[in-house]
Amino acid sequence: MASRLRLTILGAAALAAGGAAPRGPVDADSRAWWALTAALSNDAMQGRDTGSPGHERAARMVAARLAAAGVRPAGENGGFFQRIPLEETAVTAARFSVDGKPLVFLDQFTVVPDGALPAALSARVAYRGYCARGALGDVRGKLVVCHATRKPGLTTAAEREAAVLNAGAAGLVSIADPGFTREPPRWPYAYARSVDIAGTAPPPDPFPRLTLNADALRLLLPGVDAAVLIRKGAAGEPLPALDGGLARLGFATASRRLTSPNVVGVLPGTDPKLADQAIVLSAHLDGYGRGRAVKGDAIYNGTLDDAAYVALLVRLAERRRGRGFARPVIFAAWTGEEKGLLGSRWFVAHPTRPLSKIAGVINLDQLRPIFPLKLLTVHARTDTTLGEDASAVAAARGIAVQDDPEPERGLLRRTDHWPFIQAGVPGVNFVFGYTPGSRSEGIYRGWYRTGYHKPQDDLKQPMDWQAAADFNRFFYALVERVAGQPAAPAWKKGSKLRPAS
Known part of the structure; x- marks a missing residue:
């Protein structure tokens, strides 16, 4: 606990002070990159939510700059x-009270959007620890509260939901686990809204699935020391079965159809023999848009997530000035990443260039240039030759590389190279790494508490400008190598990610 506290304090202090890094971009290329980042993520773009006017404006800007x-x-x-056809379901209002004491929507609870959510529901609260099958007792018609603890050996989210549904409960409340310090719960939620590719949304389901801020458990269990339960639940210790107060819930929802575009362009290759070996360079253009205000700011600008790296794709194109690499290079700015990799999934299912003619994908996401770039996590590093390429380019710049040290976060599957990997296309993505217990880790952890999917991911946040420039140069060199060398990206023997033929 003391170690985590030191990291939190150190991260917050470093973010506030900005460290000893330069006060602005360190060279002309970085200045041009940041100017486009600012154009894509200032407040006028309204956070570039999927299908929004701000996203449309940003997409037109990217297309014009590429052209x-x-x-x-x-x-x-x-x-x-x-253009991708989409369906949206939004919870426009939500009520949740226990024994007449209301909880605050998005600050203390949220709910999975579904058009069939009940307009009114009353049920007794049944706290059942980790909600293992066989340990629930009689919870028919009750609102069951479970710890969403992410520890090996305890119930998974799927196991908890199956147990509660099979027991005939009226609803499920999952306590967001404050013990998962790798990526702690983020409150408030921006909104309760889901977007699916048209025709793929699950069937309507009236069963409410709520997420609870751990600090609000006390309201569900009057007279119980909820702080002790939270501490034990976060640690995976044994928990009691308790009955709480009378819950009253109600929801209003709205649905609509919309479209949102991927932006896709190609720089033709110069070697006809490599024309069927295109390399996709990608980042996601969408952000969270407008949502619950944090410190008076309701625009979730998404400057580092991921406007800055769409801007980097454009900067690479501008540096080339129409000069091709040996292989064709496809520039792709995806929509709908924040809603479930919708843009990249749609492209893989409906490619504008056959997947058989795409040799690899280099994706830019999850990049936080807020501390020195000395170590780089390379997703799927040992699975394809792209990992070897990234390692060689990094080594030439004095940057060490590593595999993902936190696989339990599932970062590999949470960004847009994943649909390509599932389809058999070699892919790679990067995260700034750090030594455990270091100042850099403190900064990284602090950002995930205060910046990730928050309005504070904006143009005013502290940056390590040298680190930003170092990564940009690494990216330019990696593309030069992969798009220009004789051998195309290939899967490594024994890769567990390579789909079965």
């Missing part, structure tokens, strides 16, 4: 856009 740099359209109908 001016000599990149050719590679979307649909001879243009840069590949």
Whole structure:
């Protein structure tokens, strides 16, 4: 606990002070990159939510800049856009009280959006620890509260839900686990809204699935020391079965259809023999948009997540000035990443260039240039030759590489190279690494508490400008190597990620 506290304090202090890094971009290329980042993530873009006017404006800006740099359209109908049909369900209002004491929507609880959620529901609270099958007792018609503890050997989310449903409960409340310090719960939630590719949404389901802020458990269990339960639940210790007060819930929802575009362009290759070995360079254009205000700010700008790295794709194109690499290079700015990798999933299912003619994907996401770049996590590093390429380019710049040290977070599957990997296309993605217990870890952990999916991920946040420039140069060199060398990216023998033929 003391170690985590030191990291939190250190991270907050370093973020506030900005360390000893330069006060602004360190060279002309970085200044141009940051200027475009600012254009894509200032408040006028309203956070670029999927399907929003702000996202449309940002997509047009990216397409125009790519065209001016000599990149050719590679979307649909001879243009840069590949438009995706979507369906949205939003919870427009939610009530949740226990014994007449209300909880605050998005601050103390949220709910999985579903158009069939009940307008009114009353049920007794049944606290059942980790909600293992066979340990629930009679919870028919009750609102069951479970610890969403992410510890090996305890129930998984799927196991808890199955047990509660099979027991005939009226609803499920999962306590967001404060003990998962790798990526702690983030309150408030921006909104309760889901977006799916049209025709893929699950069937309507009236069963409410809520997430609870651990600090609010006391309201569900009057007269119980909820802090002790939270501490024990976070640690995976044995927990009692308790009955709480009378809960009253009600929800209002709205649904709509919308579309949102991927931006896709191609810089043709110069070697005809490599024309069927295109390399995809990608980042996601969408952000969270507008949501619950934090410190008076309701615009979730998404500057580092991921406007800065869409801007880096454009900067690479502008540096080339229409000059191709040996292989074709596809520039892709995806939509809907924050809603479930929708843009990249749609492209893989409906490619504007056959997947058989795409040799690899280099994706840019999860990058936080807020401390020195000395160590780089390379996703799927040992699975494809792209990992070897990244390692060689990093070594030439004095950057060490590592495999993902936190696989329990599932970062590999949470970004847009994953649909390509599932389809058999070699892919790679990067995260700034750190030595455990270091100042850099403190900064990283602090950002995930105060910046990730928050309005504070904006243009005013502290940056390590040298680290930003170092990664940008690493990326330029990696693309030069992968798109120019004789051998195409390939899977390594024994890779567990490679799909079965």
